[in-house]
Amino acid sequence: MNQILSSLAAIWGPWAQSGSQPYFWLPDRASTFARDVDWVFNFILYVSLFFFALIVALMCWFVLRYRRRPDRQEVEESPHHNTALELLWSVIPVILVCLMFYYGFEGYMDMRTPPRDAYEINVIAKKWAWLFKYPNGYVDDKLYVPAAEPVRLVMTSDDVIHSLYIPDFRVKQDLVPGRYTKMWFKAIKPGEYSLFCAEYCGSGHADMLSKVVVLEAAEFAAWLREAGDFLKKLPPEKAGEELHRRRGCAQCHSVDGKAGTGPTLLGIWGETHRMTDGSTAVVDENYVRESILEPGKRIREGFVNQMPTFKGVLSDEEIGYLIAYIKSLGGSAKGESP
Amino acid sequence: MSEVAVESPRSAENYLTARRGVMSWLFTLDHKRIGVMYLASILAFFLLGGVFALMVRTELIAPGRTIMGRDMYNHMFTLHGAVMVFLFIIPGIPAALGNFVLPIMLGAKDVAFPRLNLASLYMFWGGAVFFVVVLITGGLETGWTFYTPYSTTTGQSSVVAAVVGAFILGFSSIFTAVNFIATVHTMRPAAMGWFKMPLFVWALYATAIIQLLATPVLGITLLLLALERLFGIGFFDPSLNGDPVLFQHFFWFYSHPAVYIMILPGMGITSEIISVFSRKHIFGYRFIAYSSIAIALFGFLVWGHHMFVSGQTRLASMIFSALTFSVSIPSAIKVFNWLSTLYKGSISLETPMCYGLMFIFLFGIGGLTGLFLGSLSTDVHLTDTYFIVAHFHYTMMGSTAIAFIAGIHYWWPKITGKMYSDAWGKFTALLLFVGFNHTFFPQFVSGSRGMPRRYYDYEKLLPAHPDFHGGHWLSSLGSYLVAAAFIMMAGYLLVSIVAGRPAPRNPYGGAGLEWQTSSPPPVENFTTPPVVGDPYDYSKLRFDPRSNDYVRVA
Ligand code: HEC
Ligand SMILES: [Cu+2]
Ligand SMILES: [Cu+2]
Numbered sequence: 001m002n003q004i005l006s007s008l009a010a011i012w013g014p015w016a017q018s019g020s021q022p023y024f025w026l027p028d029r030a031s032t033f034a035r036d037v038d039w040v041f042n043f044i045l046y047v048s049l050f051f052f053a054l055i056v057a058l059m060c061w062f063v064l065r066y067r068r069r070p071d072r073q074e075v076e077e078s079p080h081h082n083t084a085l086e087l088l089w090s091v092i093p094v095i096l097v098c099l100m101f102y103y104g105f106e107g108y109m110d111m112r113t114p115p116r117d118a119y120e121i122n123v124i125a126k127k128w129a130w131l132f133k134y135p136n137g138y139v140d141d142k143l144y145v146p147a148a149e150p151v152r153l154v155m156t157s158d159d160v161i162h163s164l165y166i167p168d169f170r171v172k173q174d175l176v177p178g179r180y181t182k183m184w185f186k187a188i189k190p191g192e193y194s195l196f197c198a199e200y201c202g203s204g205h206a207d208m209l210s211k212v213v214v215l216e217a218a219e220f221a222a223w224l225r226e227a228g229d230f231l232k233k234l235p236p237e238k239a240g241e242e243l244h245r246r247r248g249c250a251q252c253h254s255v256d257g258k259a260g261t262g263p264t265l266l267g268i269w270g271e272t273h274r275m276t277d278g279s280t281a282v283v284d285e286n287y288v289r290e291s292i293l294e295p296g297k298r299i300r301e302g303f304v305n306q307m308p309t310f311k312g313v314l315s316d317e318e319i320g321y322l323i324a325y326i327k328s329l330g331g332s333a334k335g336e337s338p
Numbered sequence: 339m340s341e342v343a344v345e346s347p348r349s350a351e352n353y354l355t356a357r358r359g360v361m362s363w364l365f366t367l368d369h370k371r372i373g374v375m376y377l378a379s380i381l382a383f384f385l386l387g388g389v390f391a392l393m394v395r396t397e398l399i400a401p402g403r404t405i406m407g408r409d410m411y412n413h414m415f416t417l418h419g420a421v422m423v424f425l426f427i428i429p430g431i432p433a434a435l436g437n438f439v440l441p442i443m444l445g446a447k448d449v450a451f452p453r454l455n456l457a458s459l460y461m462f463w464g465g466a467v468f469f470v471v472v473l474i475t476g477g478l479e480t481g482w483t484f485y486t487p488y489s490t491t492t493g494q495s496s497v498v499a500a501v502v503g504a505f506i507l508g509f510s511s512i513f514t515a516v517n518f519i520a521t522v523h524t525m526r527p528a529a530m531g532w533f534k535m536p537l538f539v540w541a542l543y544a545t546a547i548i549q550l551l552a553t554p555v556l557g558i559t560l561l562l563l564a565l566e567r568l569f570g571i572g573f574f575d576p577s578l579n580g581d582p583v584l585f586q587h588f589f590w591f592y593s594h595p596a597v598y599i600m601i602l603p604g605m606g607i608t609s610e611i612i613s614v615f616s617r618k619h620i621f622g623y624r625f626i627a628y629s630s631i632a633i634a635l636f637g638f639l640v641w642g643h644h645m646f647v648s649g650q651t652r653l654a655s656m657i658f659s660a661l662t663f664s665v666s667i668p669s670a671i672k673v674f675n676w677l678s679t680l681y682k683g684s685i686s687l688e689t690p691m692c693y694g695l696m697f698i699f700l701f702g703i704g705g706l707t708g709l710f711l712g713s714l715s716t717d718v719h720l721t722d723t724y725f726i727v728a729h730f731h732y733t734m735m736g737s738t739a740i741a742f743i744a745g746i747h748y749w750w751p752k753i754t755g756k757m758y759s760d761a762w763g764k765f766t767a768l769l770l771f772v773g774f775n776h777t778f779f780p781q782f783v784s785g786s787r788g789m790p791r792r793y794y795d796y797e798k799l800l801p802a803h804p805d806f807h808g809g810h811w812l813s814s815l816g817s818y819l820v821a822a823a824f825i826m827m828a829g830y831l832l833v834s835i836v837a838g839r840p841a842p843r844n845p846y847g848g849a850g851l852e853w854q855t856s857s858p859p860p861v862e863n864f865t866t867p868p869v870v871g872d873p874y875d876y877s878k879l880r881f882d883p884r885s886n887d888y889v890r891v892a
Pocket of ligand 1: 127128244247248249250251252253261262263268273283287288291292295296298299300303304305306307308310322
């Protein structure tokens with residue numbers, strides 16, 4: 001018996017003591033919505049637990065009490081229907097679900113009504129990366145926001161439907177290609193929180209992850225100023241390396257020689273590549289630029305047209321950094337192909 | 339006590355033995371044989387879908403790559419969903435069990451249109467062939483929901499073949515529905531008024547109405563999808579000036595009612611079983627019957643609850659949320675009626691009853707967790723997480739599939755003429771119950787803590803959410819228990835066919851007409867016209883220990 005118990009403990013233990021959780025059912029509460037949503041959640045939870053306990057208790061009790069036994073074969077007299085009872089157990093649930101509807105509705109209206117003075121950040125989702133564009137034009141793959149200030153996200157997708165989900169904030173909103181969707185929140189405490197893609201979007205759906213970084217308002221302002229000209233302070237190929245990571249190129253292009261969704265960028269500079277239409281192209285400044293801005297125009301043999309365009313996302317300057325980076329990864333033009 | 343058996347003696351030939359040979363099956367017009375062929379086919383697809391499910395659970399048992407890469411995983415979860423929804427759960431109870439018992443319950447010789455019935459079976463096979471083609475040619479990784487523009491642009495899927503398959507299956511479903519509606523209207527014996535019909539018949543009738551009205555919408559939607567994919571005609575893809583959210587409206591306009599296509603027949607079976615095994619008249623017959631119809635009608639008006647975060651307007655979300663809550667009431671009414679049926683009954687816990695009670699338990703959880711999703715602000719947090727996955731598995735597998743299994747056990751003696759081992763049946767039910775909850779309960783917790791669904795891996799999530807691993811690990815272990823239970827079930831049911839003791843006419847003491855004929859029934863269902871009475875009046879049935887049968891006393 002003890003052995004059985006200890007092996008069961010080994011199975012369930014790791015789950016039961018998932019220590020990082022502040023509440024059993026819900027994650028951390030890091031936005032102003034969290035309290036409201038959790039209140040509704042708990043209200044429904046306790047009502048449900050009550051009714052579930054009632055149903056199961058009655059069921060077990062009846063089954064035990066009215067079990068067919070050798071000395072108890074026959075049913076006892078009881079009515080087939082009872083309109084008063086039927087009405088009672090219709091009306092009580094009706095009242096309860098009206099309350100659930102109302103509280104849920106109230107919270108939802110709040111979520112869908114951003115304050116006028118909210119700080120606005122543009123979001124672009126693409127397979128399988130997030131880009132957050134700040135008012136000064138700076139773009140990052142993490143969402144930095146000031147604490148205690150309403151933030152409004154104006155979002156769209158470049159390819160298929162994605163969904164931006166921040167569990168600790170209790171917010172989620174789909175990003176639909178060809179239109180803008182909006183959401184807003186107010187973070188309440190500095191820290192780093194998970195950001196997931198919640199709408200299935202293909203191979204890399206589970207890699208479409210990012211972080212929300214909440215900073216104190218003053219810190220946020222300083223960070224934005226710093227980040228805005230961060231790239232300018234780096235040597236071009238270093239800046240390109242940063243961009244490769246931050247703009248999601250790394251999701252599809254490795255720099256270790258292994259092809260992923262797209263070809264590796266290692267050692268391609270100056271190489272001659274065959275295209276699906278039978279032509280060939282030399283990897284040079286123009287080709288890379290075209291690959292980034294009009295990826296569907298010429299497609300490298302062995303790959304499919306999966307790359308989204310970065311038109312309007314990358315500035316000419318940034319494309320220049322990326323070119324410098326790809327150059328630095330070697331290729332025959334520099335005579336150092338691996 | 340003087341017992342007078344009023345039934346005529348068992349006839350020598352039954353529907354299984356009357357004619358022999360493969361052709362006698364393939365061209366049969368007998369609803370019983372068609373039902374049996376449906377049952378066998380549907381269970382084969384359940385096995386296939388189950389294998390996909392085990393692949394998915396095995397991949398997720400540990401973080402990182404376990405047995406397959408990300409694309410393979412995406413194919414697996416999609417195929418699991420598509421096969422289970424289109425080839426198992428939707429046709430399941432109506433086409434297999436409904437086909438077999440509905441005419442007998444009405445004391446009829448067959449359904450109203452036997453040829454149409456056979457055609458629906460061939461449509462089912464035809465649609466299934468397309469799914470097999472999908473498996474062989476390119477797989478499917480769009481999710482069973484086919485959301486655009488993903489489904490119109492992905493290069494990794496045989497979307498058109500899958501869509502054509504589902505389109506054909508839709509016709510199969512419509513044929514069955516037409517047949518059932520006509521049968522219920524025209525083939526009832528004169529003595530059986532609407533409110534003397536068994537509740538399973540009411541449930542099948544309500545289901546047929548939904549199938550008839552909703553399935554064409556799915557057909558049109560899938561057709562548009564195929565046209566867009568084949569010819570680049572813009573309906574849904576924004577780069578062709580289409581609207582991707584429109585697809586979701588169309589899709590859920592069918593697929594929400596479809597969940598009632600799945601659950602209503604399950605509720606019907608539960609109503610039968612709870613009453614028979616309590617030997618007590620079902621409580622609140624009319625409320626249960628009307629609630630089926632209410633669910634069927636309200637079910638059409640709530641599809642937008644799948645789209646609270648899709649970008650639909652606030653007004654639309656408000657209306658859909660309110661209507662969604664209104665559908666929960668008829669379901670609650672049914673549960674309370676079942677409980678009241680148990681009260682002061684004479685309850686015997688044979689295998690079908692174990693599953694009937696399990697249905698109440700699991701449907702309770704599935705239904706109550708639906709409240710969290712109907713409420714707008716909580717749905718925003720919970721949708722597209724494992725909370726949803728757990729919720730719909732409690733309703734589809736925990737409720738519909740369990741009711742299907744309950745029904746298979748309940749009518750098995752009638753269908754096959756053999757008794758299975760009740761002891762094995764109960765033990766398996768227990769294992770299934772433990773395994774099921776072990777699999778899906780942890781998913782509620784992981785989901786409400788933020789674990790998104792359809793993720794091929796969660797390794798990168800672990801630094802911030804170490805507890806996600808535990809949830810997946812428990813789930814995967816549970817799924818193996820479920821698999822073991824199904825293997826055992828297949829075992830003892832198959833053994834019963836070859837070595838089971840012959841089934842009496844009425845082993846469980848049911849008062850429906852199907853228990854007045856021999857097991858298995860003759861080709862024409864009844865050799866003498868059945869005596870129509872209250873389908874839930876057990877007072878005239880007495881157990882006869884010599885024949886292990888319930889006999890009618892005058
Ligand atoms: C969704 C995956 C994806 C992302 C993200 C992506 N690419 Fe691509 N990329 C591809 C694919 C697939 C190809 C090959 C097909 C083609 O030529 O369009 C490709 C081709 C290229 C090529 C041509 C390579 C050759 O060997 O011919 C370059 C250069 C390139 N991408 C650069 C980038 C840069 C820079 C970024 C980030 C700003 C980026 N890509 C982001 C998928 C992607
Ligand atoms: Cu995504
Ligand atoms: Cu629904």
